Amino acid sequence: VEPRAGAATSFMRVTDLDELRDRPWVKQPAWLPSGYEPSAPSAAVVGRARRSTATVVLYYRNLEAEFDGSGVRITQSKGATLPPSSELFVTDISVNGVRARWSSERGELEWRDDGIYRAVRAPSFDLSVVLTIAKGLR
Numbered sequence: 001v002e003p004r005a006g007a008a009t010s011f012m013r014v015t016d017l018d019e020l021r022d023r024p025w026v027k028q029p030a031w032l033p034s035g036y037e038p039s040a041p042s043a044a045v046v047g048r049a050r051r052s053t054a055t056v057v058l059y060y061r062n063l064e065a066e067f068d069g070s071g072v073r074i075t076q077s078k079g080a081t082l083p084p085s086s087e088l089f090v091t092d093i094s095v096n097g098v099r100a101r102w103s104s105e106r107g108e109l110e111w112r113d114d115g116i117y118r119a120v121r122a123p124s125f126d127l128s129v130v131l132t133i134a135k136g137l138r
Contacts, residue, residue: 010047010048012045012046012047013043013044013045014043014044014045014046014056017041017044020044020046020056023046023054023056023078025076025078025116026056026058026076027074027076027118027137027138028041028058028074028137028138029060029072029074029133029136029137029138030136030137030138031132031133031136032060032072032133033072033125033129035062035063035064036060036061036062036063036071036072037060037063038060041058041059041060042059042060042061042071043058043059044056044057044058044059045057045059052079052080053077053078053079053080054077054078055075055076055077055080056075056076056077057073057074057075057076058073058074058076059071059072059073060072060073060074070107070121070122070123070124071122071124072120072121072122072125072133073119073120073121073122074118074119074120074121074133074137075117075118075119075121076116076117076118076119077116077117078115078116079115079116080116080117081112081117082101082110082111082112082117085101085103087103087105087106089104089105090102090103091104091127093109093127093131095109095111095113095131095134095135096113096135098111098112098113099111100134102127102130102131104127106121106123107121107122107123107124107125107130108120108121108122108123108130109121109127109130109131109134111134118134118137120133120134120137
């Protein structure tokens, strides 16, 4: 882990996924679209703002060039609330029986699962692909 400290937030780049074992609430995808490797994120970052719980972000990049440059990003934060949507149009969806919201504008699905905020963002893909990723988090 490589710590970087800022004025109000600290970040650690995870260099070995075994370092996330002390955070059993962090889930990884069982499936990703062709060209992505679910067991090997391109990068993983742990961030913590003062007096808050950690947020873990896993980044998955396609082996080939991506036109939007975004790939798949999975964000998870223990104890965080679902922030209000800044968009007018979001769609209510169910992820494994839990109410979630889909933003087609951002290509992001967000929900809270047993006190954990989770979000899967994949702007190059449609809802069916993002929902499959979300339902397969383990």
